[in-house]
Amino acid sequence: MSRPGGRRATALVGVATLAVASTLLSAPPASSAEAVTASCTKTSDWGSGFQGNCTITNGTGAGISSWKIEGDLPSGTSIGSVWDANKAVSGDHYTFTNVGWNGSLAAGKTVSFGFGGTGPGWFTGCKINGSPCDGSGEPEIDTQAPTAPGNLHSTGKSATTVALSWNASTDNVGVTGYDVYNGGTKAATVTGTGVTVTGLTPKTAYDFTVKARDKAGNVSPASAPVSVTTDEGGGTGPGTGDKVIGYFAQWGIYQRGYHVKNIDTSGSAAKLTHINYAFGNVQGGRCTIGDSYADYDKAYQAGESVDGVADTWDQPLRGNFNQLRKLKKKYPNLKVLFSFGGWTWSGGFTEAAKNPAAFADSCYKLVEDPRWADVFDGIDIDWEYPNACGLSCDTSGKDAFKNLLGAVRAKFGTGNLVTAAITADASEGGKMDATDYGGAAQYVDWYNPMTYDYFGGWDAKGPTAPHSPLTRYDRIPHEGFNTADTIGKLKRLGVPANKLLIGIGFYGRGWTGVTEEAPGGTATGPAGGTYEAGIEDYKVLKNKCPANKTIAGTAYAKCGSDWWSYDTPATIRGKMAWAKGEGLGGSFFWELSGDTTGGELITAIKNGLG
Structure with missing residues (x-):
């Protein structure tokens, strides 16, 4: 998981002696x-x-x-x-x-x-x-209409809403938007290839079509119609609104000393609905094991084991996978997904996008390996970021993510969960605009938009800003970098609300060399952290730099010359109330080891969702 913010430019070497225009x-x-x-x-x-x-x-x-x-x-x-x-x-x-x-x-x-x-x-x-470059060229007269949108279909519905998606039209100049019709009435106008039509009547059949428009006003023929019947009496489709999903980082067993057993002893296991196990690698266009020792080889002593039974040298499965098996036995309703990619290992998705079927087949064989097939209930794809830049840059095209998830869903079928962690960059022309997230939504059970790491110490001079703002605020460094804008844009792209979860970071982001208490101040660099500069677990920050103010639904504090922002139980309760009001499917968080030994933050999530 990583920040969804914009790419940072590399400074040139050299000192300018004369500024010119x-x-x-x-x-x-x-x-x-x-x-x-x-x-x-x-x-x-x-x-x-x-x-x-x-x-x-x-x-x-x-x-x-x-x-x-x-x-x-x-x-x-x-x-x-x-x-x-x-x-x-x-x-x-x-x-x-x-x-x-x-x-x-x-x-x-x-x-x-x-x-x-x-x-x-x-x-x-x-x-x-x-x-x-000065725009002096004469424009041509455009009389050619776009092609009709293809493959119009429903990606989700409730008693009062229907989510639709379609394939993009083509045009000699360029498509500027789509008009969505409910029968003969225009229901919506959008620029993307998806929409959620609202205000419908329960248990009612509706016929939808879509037409494309270009800049000159030329209108395409209508798409083939699709008929959808809304749910009965306020049903919410696949989303129940109570999902609580925590990432377990495999490397936490080393320096952090956080093991699967800690999920149980902290009380978190009883509050979780799902665990995302992070991460499997993506190499050569295939899903591969990320850390075999941590995953299935480490021998656990009795005191470290979920059930108090030590591993033996000759048992067929050890490590985290065996501990997760024991945890699921103790909590039968708990589901576990194997997450692939992440900030460091997303580079392999570029090759995977060239042959989605082969990628999906490799993932299925790995997740369903007979040694641990009973441990996992599905797969989570964490591609940071398709057709955009993260640790590396990808240019696979706007449809690559949709094609890859379509292949994964086809291989894993409806009996397994398929989810994806996605960008939270809702800025104009940002990462969300580089990929057809609306069209790809039909293949996932839900999305995890990473609504944290909007701002942080990678911008060493600041300005200081809460890394997980719920809403925009005056002096926010970048428009579109807040949870409300993220969720709103995904809904406009056609992603059903019950397929969206709100993301919470169990850590804070901070700067040092700060003189201004309010957000927006300058800094000299990232603040010191236990494992990495600029980031620290909540369980440390609550004592090291107790939050005493809030902005945009997130807490912050200035302690000496350090400035930190992070979520607290109080701000999490506020975010959960907001998520319920938006009809979201629940919440997820990164990651379990950042919470206190008594699980303060996960308790706030669980209680907030009700």
């Missing part, structure tokens, strides 16, 4: 108001070299999915380092393209990339997506 073009003419334009500027120049920045502006009324800037540099001038863009060079001609995660640009929005170079010259002949 040498631009590639002057203020765009009036025609650029209906065009995609670009402006490139030298932000600093020290004679032998320079640092520059290009900003792309989408002045059209429709979103774009990619961009490309071209230009020529005179002999003796070149560009070396580039960040937030790909670079291609042919002689003196330079081409810069988006890196995948920053290609989607909504109408009226901007995106930038930077670079460093040598020599005294500057660009000529600038083009953006094949047209002049």
